[in-house]
Amino acid sequence: MTESAAKKLPRIVVNEKLCKGCSICVDFCPTDVLEMKGSIAAVKNLEACTRCQLCDLRCPDFAIQVFD
Amino acid sequence: MTESAAKKLPRIVVNEKLCKGCSICVDFCPTDVLEMKGSIAAVKNLEACTRCQLCDLRCPDFAIQVFD
Amino acid sequence: MSDRYEIRFSGSGGQGMILAGIIMAEAAAIYGDKNAVQSQSYGPESRGGASKAEVIISDGPIDYPKATAIDCMLAMTQEACTKYHGDIKSGGILLVDSEEVKTIPQGAFKVLSFPIIGTAREALGKTIVANIISLGMIAELTGVVTNEAVEKAVLSRVPPAFLDLNKKALQIGFESARKLK
Amino acid sequence: MSDRYEIRFSGSGGQGMILAGIIMAEAAAIYGDKNAVQSQSYGPESRGGASKAEVIISDGPIDYPKATAIDCMLAMTQEACTKYHGDIKSGGILLVDSEEVKTIPQGAFKVLSFPIIGTAREALGKTIVANIISLGMIAELTGVVTNEAVEKAVLSRVPPAFLDLNKKALQIGFESARKLK
Amino acid sequence: MAEKKKKLLQGNEACVEGALYAGCRFYAGYPITPSTEIMEGMSVRLPKLGGKFIQMEDEIGGIAAALGGSLAGLKSMTATSGPGFSLKQECIGYACLTEIPLVIVDVMRGGPSTGYPTGPSQSDIMQAKWGTHGDHPVIALTPSTVPEILTETIRAFNLAEQFRTPVMVLYDEILGHMREPVTIPNPGEFAVEDRAKPEVKPEDYYPYDDKFLIAPLAPFGSGYRFHVTGLNHKQDGFPTNDSKVIRENNLRIMRKVDINRETIWKNEEVMLDDAEVVIFTVGSTARSARFAVNELRKVGVKAGLLRPLTIWPFPDRAVAEISSRVKAIIVPELNLGQMTLEVERVAKGRCAVEGLYRVDGEPITPSQIFHEVRKYL
Amino acid sequence: MAEKKKKLLQGNEACVEGALYAGCRFYAGYPITPSTEIMEGMSVRLPKLGGKFIQMEDEIGGIAAALGGSLAGLKSMTATSGPGFSLKQECIGYACLTEIPLVIVDVMRGGPSTGYPTGPSQSDIMQAKWGTHGDHPVIALTPSTVPEILTETIRAFNLAEQFRTPVMVLYDEILGHMREPVTIPNPGEFAVEDRAKPEVKPEDYYPYDDKFLIAPLAPFGSGYRFHVTGLNHKQDGFPTNDSKVIRENNLRIMRKVDINRETIWKNEEVMLDDAEVVIFTVGSTARSARFAVNELRKVGVKAGLLRPLTIWPFPDRAVAEISSRVKAIIVPELNLGQMTLEVERVAKGRCAVEGLYRVDGEPITPSQIFHEVRKYL
């Protein structure tokens, strides 16, 4: 990550067709970026995202991705 | 074994109906008491017998016994 | 075929449709004086996807255990509704969850629509009892078993800690249906 | 059935009766101009006990592969002799090892007796070739295949190191039989 | 009182009730859809009755352990479905030849192979008879309602114990998973048979005593020390290659079922007396058939139903009798024609025999049968 | 030249020759009497031809590995006997549904169970057809001489490859272990068929393309990436629960054998034209039968022999035809009546059908057949 990237916010994409609402991404996000909206994961605090990709890595359903 | 037993010779019985002639008893007798007669084990040197029972113990066919 | 009363509960796996079917059958056959047969079908995975439970109620022996001409069907999801409404007989009833089922199928049957899951969430805080609400509604709408029998059947299937919750859900079901009729 | 010539080799497992049968069949079908079928039977353990090999030789096709009326039988042990002599046809030949078979069965067949194993031991120092001696005897006694064919068949089955031994055994067989005839 | 014991049970649950009623005290198996509820039920219920339950590493282990349990004197059962039934076949032959009582339940699902695990089928009927190598006696029962699963499971245990042979209970996924009200029988309501125990002293005991058609079977550990082998054996249980003994024994194990087939057979007959077309079928399909027969009678068609509850030994006599006085026998089955072959064989051309097959994971409906029968009239 | 290649071979050795001639390059199995010589022969011969041999941990592993080898593109075989054949049944169903070519040789021994391992029998005939769960197509060949074991093994490979299905070769212990002179065929003397390879691009390839009755099968690793499952599947190989697709596919795999049965059937007919009593039998028993027919003709009895080299699909047409013009069909078999059931079914009462059974580890002799036939005249 370059220093200037701190300014550019990441893009977090949840595929609502694929998300099964297990909340694993929410529970394991180290900076509490995500929340459950009903039975779908959603972004609540994009600024805090560190692009660590853990949400994607642990999502069992190919349902969330974080782009730079 | 008592000392007096040294005089009394053991009795070695080969069951000819059971002996299959493998020669294991002959080959492993520590004092060379036995020999093969055709395809049956036989005693050739009873005096040397120490009653160690190895012939019986290793006979696969229940075919040889050594009595005191 | 005339003395058969056929009910189908449909929704998605995990919504408790099979339990609703079982309770309905018990209400009729154990706590009522009828005969009943309950069956279901799973997808090949035995979970996920559309699921259905069927109950045939009759005064006499019931041979064929599957629905042939449905008197009353419940659909808790759009997928189930679309997939399973075909066997409703003319003059039958289709009860759908109004929030889930937006495309109402056409047919010679009466369609009733009610926010079943929403009611469970709002009135009781637990969507899990939506199936019990729907059961109450079906019982009330069809009258094929008495409300008392249904209540006995529900209570015998529910762990003690949840007796109250389920009793309430059932009452809500009875009442909501009465209003819809 | 008339053009079938039936030979049975019998003895105990490990005496090479099956090999003798195979060589006989090869002598007829591969090195001679006949047809031949060879078969055998084992006990359920496939070793030990009485064992037999049968060879059917014919000018034409051979349907039934087992002996029906035996022209010539060899018995290398008493057990085999007792168990298997029953199928020898009237006028057939029974060749036994004279040291092993003490109780000669009665029947309308010709019995020839010869110390086959003893000869192998004394003349060649190897009882293992008793089966080849017996093969030579059977060939000579029956004349159903030529001695040359039998010799070719033996030599093709035997490892190079043992060619001589087996050749000698076969010759002994031929000669012994000639004397018995 | 009786009402208290009326329960809404799944077919597989009724099977558990029947087994326990019959005195089953040993279960070993491996889970497989759609039979798993039997195993789950046994795991909960058996320990309460002092019985033993074990989940084995595979189906072969399941039936082998159940046979061990039976030999040790407990009434034993295993349950499975298609692929597991195939795996158990080698042991089924062993049970037949060694004459160890056992009940094997096969809840039939769509095949071949993994096929359609949650779909119904009746395609193990021939496998039940011919799945293992070598000729062997087969008894197989085919209930068609949930209460009948309970009672036929009791009957299966009784037959297994009486005839010292494995007995199969075959039903399809629909029956295994559907629920019907069942009244649990009181003790004494149904007869429960136990295998004969030897009356002689241990030293005079032969496990296959040729004085008997079916010799008494002493449990292991009871002082009767004997030998059991899957090799052809003599009356004392030891291997033989005496062809006379082999033949006699191979024929006897067939005969014990064959000469008793009248008592093993069990048919339900619906309006056969004046029937012109008869439906021959089993299991859930028989329910559609009965429905269809009623409808056909309403429109004046003389239809009848012959429903065997014992499919093996095949009900030759009943089929032969019917075939000589009807126009046609219709055989609906959830397979591609297995019972049909047997009906054809027995009918010997005396009437038309027509199969009605379905292998798409759906039941044969009453109206399919209705229309098929009408073709003949 | 030709003479040089004449050898005295055991039936099991001839099977090896036939397999190699047909292009078999993969063998996996587990030893069992009386089939073991096939495996031993393959272990020596295959490596010399660049082929692969593996002894697996059990029979199931044997057939599964052979199926893997076939899917990877090598013509594959496994061989076994009764108990091992029972164990392989689950995988046989898998091969049928997934349509993987394979040759399975079963050298039949006395049963049931461990039975009489070194004794002959013909008691796996029904197991070959019904041993696995679910309906599935079965092709099974029944040679009766050692040279025929060679040629029928070639035919088995050809049929397996043409029809994308497992093909069985069944013969009894007598044939497996007896020796007869065999002339090893030269290359080109017999046709050798290979499975169809796809002609479309990988992206257009369906492993069960419904444009075909029998779709081409691409080997794994050839750039055609596809999915294979034992679940009911669509033309693209993926699981489905669409009942129409399930039905169509289940029917298609039966149909591919059924509509081609005329080319799969192969019968030998001996003096059938004027026969009044016909013997129907296979394998070593057919040798006794032919012997008996010759003897019967000598004494003026009009006997004939119908000998199927293809026992499955069952030769319905030939039996039906014969049954309408003879007094009796006699069915000698080394079992308790398996083919007899089929002959009865097809004969439909048009002639007498009489089984002649033997299960004592001994062959049926010509004179037994001779006397049985005479009863009918």
Add this chain to the structure above:
Amino acid sequence: MSTPVAEKKEKLSVPFDYNKYLRPNKLPHIWCPGCGHGIVLKAMLRAIDKAGLDKNNIALVSGIGCSSRTPGYVDFNTLHTLHGRALPFATGIKLAKPEMKVIVVTGDGDALAIGGNHFIHACRRNIDITVLVFTNATYGMTGGQYSPTTPLESIATTSRYGNIEPPFDTCEMAKASGATFVARGTAYHTIELEKTIHEAITHKGTSVVDIIDACPTYFGRANKFKSATQMMEEIEKDGTVNVKQAASLPPEKLAGKMLRGVLHKVERPEYCEKYETLIMEKANAKK
């Protein structure tokens, strides 16, 4: 690597493009919400990508079970066999085409219950196959019976009174039977898992990775876990320790924990190679 920090070191700047390996239109997969099998599948795909394997050259073979549904989703040569039989099928493919990379994905029931014999024999032969065992301590597909890895006293539909059968240590079994690469990972430690799988598939010989993952639907519910997350934390994170870290931990910190990472790695001649060099050569020399 039991801390999120350790995982973060592996930070990726762009998301991994799974579509390169997934078959189009097959998602959503059949697995339940929170099922660990999806996480394992993703780690496997990243490992395969890292290894740079050619899709045409990979055979992915499975048995029957939830985990065994994996092949259906990925664009390789895929084979969904019979319950327990993935390994002998895979053995056939590998021996027939040694140039292919053969990977077996299998459940703990599939691999170790009905398939246990094939498992130990594949290990013994040291045939070049990678075996990924999805260990969720249950038979998910049939509804939650106990499996050979279910912990003592756990509840399952066939052990309502608590399981009395001690679980296998899959890694010990693999090692004792002869596998030359043996490792353990978890769905929770997904980056570590990716590396472990990568190391397994690049090893020559039988490589086994025991992968602890969660079945929230059956094992979770029956044993009072509230969520997949809780299972991952308690079973996968707190229940395991990396073998390298373990070396420096006091025994009381290791009690009851399973070791993660590469537990055994040796070089021994591979089966197909031996077939080529020994058998083929001798057979053709003898001629």
Add this chain to the structure above:
Amino acid sequence: MSTPVAEKKEKLSVPFDYNKYLRPNKLPHIWCPGCGHGIVLKAMLRAIDKAGLDKNNIALVSGIGCSSRTPGYVDFNTLHTLHGRALPFATGIKLAKPEMKVIVVTGDGDALAIGGNHFIHACRRNIDITVLVFTNATYGMTGGQYSPTTPLESIATTSRYGNIEPPFDTCEMAKASGATFVARGTAYHTIELEKTIHEAITHKGTSVVDIIDACPTYFGRANKFKSATQMMEEIEKDGTVNVKQAASLPPEKLAGKMLRGVLHKVERPEYCEKYETLIMEKANAKK
């Protein structure tokens, strides 16, 4: 105990009376001249005698193979099952009648090839069964194919070019899968074997004794052994070393040798006991 001297220490003054345990008129047994199975049978009978077991209370269970013919000769409750299946049958007997002493006699093929899965699962359960594996490195009954214990490069009827499959270490396998008593003996060390078997049958839990013995007919002939005696000397005597002596031997003296004696012994709750205490109690408490 690799020297005859050590064996002699156990000198008996009268021959052991095997007839107490043999069935009348069953001898001679079917085994070939020099086959080690007979020697093992005798050691087993002496061990049973020493343990003072009641014949009525012993179930001797086998599969199929030469070794599996053992039960036919002895006067217990004897069961000759199917190839590979002795252990599940034995498990059924034991669970149904826990008061019986259940002993399984099995070949290396029976136990470890076709029966491998049952073997590891019996060990895992720690059910109180003694398993005596007659390891002759071949399938004797079917005529000498290689087995899972055949040494590398040995000749067999299915490995004419030399065996390329590494053999199992049966003891390692048993231990890894959970057996609580694991030992090895040989037919040559017959007195030691008797003691080892005695210790095995008096142990509570799954006990496994791997017994190296000779098949002169197939393994011997194919691998150029001249006699059973030579096999016993080279394979059993020189090829093994007692685990206690091994402790004091330099590594070069141990190379390529198998360890004899009790290799693993721990106490862990036995399966049938747990069934009684845990399951039965909970089931009946819950009522």
